[in-house]
Amino acid sequence: MKLMTCPVNGTRPISEFICGGELRPMPDPNQVDDETWADYVFHRNGAAGIKAEWWCHTPSNTWFVAERNTQIDQVLRTYLYGQEEQS
């Protein structure tokens, strides 16, 4: 079982976490056209590579960001949202 490191609670087995999907900034709903919005809502980029993802340590309800190389399934680093520079 893989390990994941919660920035607050430390390294735990991955069964204590859920993945909340790729971190994707929402386009300004008042500015975008329908097609761009639909692309944001429905399309996901499945290409392997380094991705920033939402993860949650469920026992403590701690959301954080994990940078993961999805090609080799390796977690590069984790940090609290907005605290990237401190990681």
Next chain:
Amino acid sequence: MNLRSPTLPSEWIDRTQPIQFTFEGKSYSGYAGDTITSALWAAGQSVLGRSFKYHRPRGILSLANHDINTLMQAGQQHNLRADVTPIVEGMQLTAVNTWGGVDRDRARLINQFSAFLPVGFYYKAFLDKVSFPFWEKVIRTMTGLGKVDFTTPRISTPKRYDFCDLLVVGAGPSGLSAALAAAERGADVVIVDENARAGGSGGYHYGTITQTANLLAAVAQHPQIRLYTDTTAAGYYADFWIPLVNPDYMVKMRAKSMIVASGAYEQPAVFRNNDLPGVMLASAGQRLLYRYAVKPAERVVILTANSDGYRAAIDMAKHDVTVAAVLDWRDRPSNSDLVAKVESFDIPVLTGHCFYEAIPNSSGDRVAAVIACPVDTEGNPQPERRQRIECDGVLVSVGWSPAANLLYQAGTKMRFDLELEQYVPEVLPPGIFACGRVNGVYDFAQKLLDGQRAGLAAATNLGLGSAETIAIAPASESPTHPYPIVAHPKGKNFVDFDEDLQLKDFHHAIQEGFDNIELLKRYSTVGMGPSQGRHSNMNAIRILARSLGKTPAEVGTTTARPFFHPVPISHLAGRSFLPERFTPLHQLHQDLGAVFMLAGQWRRPEYYRPPARNPASPLSPPELGDFKSGSPQNWEATALGGFPDLKQVAWARGAKDHSCKEFYVQPNQSREQCIQAEVNAVRQQVGLIDVGTLGKLELRREQCIQAEVNAVRQQVGLIDVGTLGKLELRGPAAAEFLERVYGGRYANLKVGISRYALMLDEAGVVIDDGVIARLGAEHFYSTTTTSGAAAVYRELSRLNTIWQLDCGIVNLTGARSAVNLAGPQAQCVLAKLTSLDLSGTAFPYLGVREGLVAGIPALLMRVGFVGEWGYEIHVAAEYGPALWSALIEAGAKVGIRPFGVEAQRLLRLEKGHLIIGQDTDGLTTPREAGLNWAIKLDKPFFVGLRSLQVLAKQPLKQKLVGFRLPQDFASTPPQECCLVIEGTEIAGRVTSIAFSPTLDHYIGLAYVKPELNLGDRFSIRTPEGSLVTATVCPTPFYDPESLRQKVEAAQPEAERSALKGRRVSPLHGLSSDDKTGQITIADLSSRPRFGVKGSGAAAWLASLLLPIPDRPNTWLPLDQDSLIARLGLNEYLIESESAWTKFIANQNFPVQVYPVLRQDAAIALSGPAVNELLLQTCNINFQVLNLAERPLVITTMVGVTVQVIPITVNGEVTYRIWCDGTFGPYLYQTLLKVAHDLGAPDIQPIHKLVKETP
């Protein structure tokens, strides 16, 4: 024939403990420490099993669990591997897969027809629809290993977690040396070995036994090393997660690095009749001799291609086994000292020789001679110059194949070393190391060095010390022959012993085009038997390589997958943890006869079977009935007399249809006495028996539900809605947050009023609903669906992580108990318990009030989900039972009745209310569900708004409508999910349907084409296929003007009781066994505690003069037994009487301080076995925590979220554990069960009813 040697110093057997057992009906004896194989072999039994396909007699091949020649069954234990299974007194063994016993297996005739069983037989046989069923039947009859006994009891096998710095796999010379080197640097080392004793080849190799014993002694004394024998490392999973399997259970080991010192599998030579009993690997002969003091035979011939065969010759000669000859496949042996030593025993050494075939004895059960012949310069045999050598045993040592399974699984890149003729690791993943034979190192001294090198490298990798260079001398010879395979015109030269694959099978498969190693494997099934190619893969690669004119490196290997070795299903199933949640009212429901259903993790009353009353009954009251399943309540349906055998009536009928009461339990009477008393009553006075359940169970359930519905419609009902998600939001931006999350408008919601709330996802799909109540300008309380609670809270937390609005969200789902009191008499019942003005003007529909109910602080909401005047009453979980009891008592005179989920579903359907997830699905938009009234499209933003704007431009595809079936409809009704049919097309589906007793016809909700209007008809296909016509009709079906919310009940004279609510522990009433023992579990739930969170929490707590832990997930002691704990960054848990008093007095919270109602189940665990209990229930290594730092761990235990603090009390560690009270009973009882398995636990008395309301 007795092959047992005189006592050897190295032997594993205890000759003072003889053990008797039977094999195939014959009695045998051995000694404690013998395996089944060694004991049988010592007694001269050479046929130990039959091969899978040709039913050929088989004996010892590897004696190391690398082959399955000797699979046996002992009662309910099947497929025992006799080579490694210890004998047990009285064991009754049979060989598997024989027809009429191992010695005269009738299926041996198949051996004569082997020509008709070509390679790829399955693929060739299963050609068409005619041959498939025929061959399937034949093959199913012929094949299969062992017989399953379906009466085998279910075994709850423990599972446990374990942790170490370094896991060493294999306790042979190199593994031991590696472990010592790493442990000396300070690493916490675990060594596992699949054998009963450690030492590996060092225990049976000439000249290495003493040194190995010294190594073992050093390991045993080392405090940093744990050695587990009889334990297989069964696979490698990510991040050093390795299942360790021993005979009793599985350990999930989490290491930080791993050294694979798993050695090598000795490989058989391929020649005709190489599978005859008596022909075995040289290492098998050595193991047999040194471990069990059993000679492989009286007179052996040894075939070798390396130094190991010479050492085996010396071992045999020294222990009174005649060695007829040593045949060396090579022209020139590499080690002349060994040759000289062998020749000094007068053993002829024939170089450049190999076997052409082995000859069986007259009865075919053992080898009688070998035909040897010289080889040409290419290594090919020259049978024209053959000679016969008489013997009764053959030892073969021609090569090795690395036991690299774990290395492959860990992602090691291997290369084929042409010097060694072996795959060796080329690039190892970080943290993974290899040493010894698996690393291509064969010399004993070099193996020790290689182990030391690997151990130091692993320690360095762990940050213990710095790197050192240790040079390993290159091998002086190749231990492996490049092609130990001899063709023979008559075949029966086996490559795979599991699958009976001969050399020619490979040639045929390759000719047929399966010339890729993966294709060859699947077509021929080589390596696919239970031994997974340990003895066959390498030879298969060599055959393919030679056929194609390639090197083994170019051919490549097949993929090695977990498990390395078969793992019993019972180990894998093991003890499983599936948490269940109970509301605080669970016991009260049980007492009321609730029939429970699962709603996610929750157990909820589906409906109640109230105990029937029949004063005429001379029998015991039915409340005491011992129900087999279901229960007979239909006391009106009495029938007596004329039963031929009353005893049968009294109990056998229950067994027959499993729906009747077996008997009625009387105090202090046995079952038989009870039954006799019932029979006597009928014989002598009068008896009463329920026959109403016969074939009418379904109806009875409906009756219960309809009675509950009627109670709500006509009097008053009470339902436990504690499973609803309950969230509290506070802060200046709380309204703004809700506006963004939900579709409705909440900024303008008046204090004291609630409003329906609909949550959408970004695609505009309905995902959850609830009610939002405004308790103050910056204070909201909201509910979610039962199933959505956890996910909604989590998603709201994520959204506010992004939005950073100034508000806090507290999840009170488990901390609050909630009930819905509904019905025309609701007002009148509640008035007896509260001083709140309940008149419709003072407390209108959708109003929200806070006040005391039965002396309990409560939040009350006027709701109308079931369509009657109703109050949802939310209180702290500990007061839930007191509130429920008070309401039931207050409503007794007006016929209050508890109602369950099923009645509620019907009631809400009559009212036309949707259930999200039942009446909507993963694509439903508010417009389709008719919920547009609940969303405000003119708001600037909410999740899903933008998508709704897009959808608004598109035509509606379907819509949810109410429908009814004709009044006279009497056949089988459609069910939920039945399809709406238009012509021949699907035009929608039913989402809810039920018979409404109030309206006296079937009503339902269905998605239909949007063109349908009120009064239109459409067709629904029933499960039987017939079509039913339904009519679209308006919703609500019942009380469309909501007059029920306006008709006030006559308010009774306030006879408010001065009841004081009693607090009840979440663990109330759980059984408590008390015994002295290994574990102490105490219930500390009643201690006063509270929580606070938010960025202002620390400052606010400091203002109450509390010390603040300076680091996340630590705690500080307060006075006496109390403490303050910091949960993560900004949340605190305080358990202290005095602090709690201050907290209660200070209910004005500044911004960014959010109180958290704590209603935990709190326990304390201690005792000598507490570590073992934790290892079996929680995947956290508590042993490495530094208790001086006062750590707190937020994790899961038995699948339940817990907060754990280890506290040292008088030198002993006590684990304080807190969890959501609704998970408390599951956690407590599961820990209790595990504790029982570990040894009797000492459970401190449960604090049942705790203190009065302050």
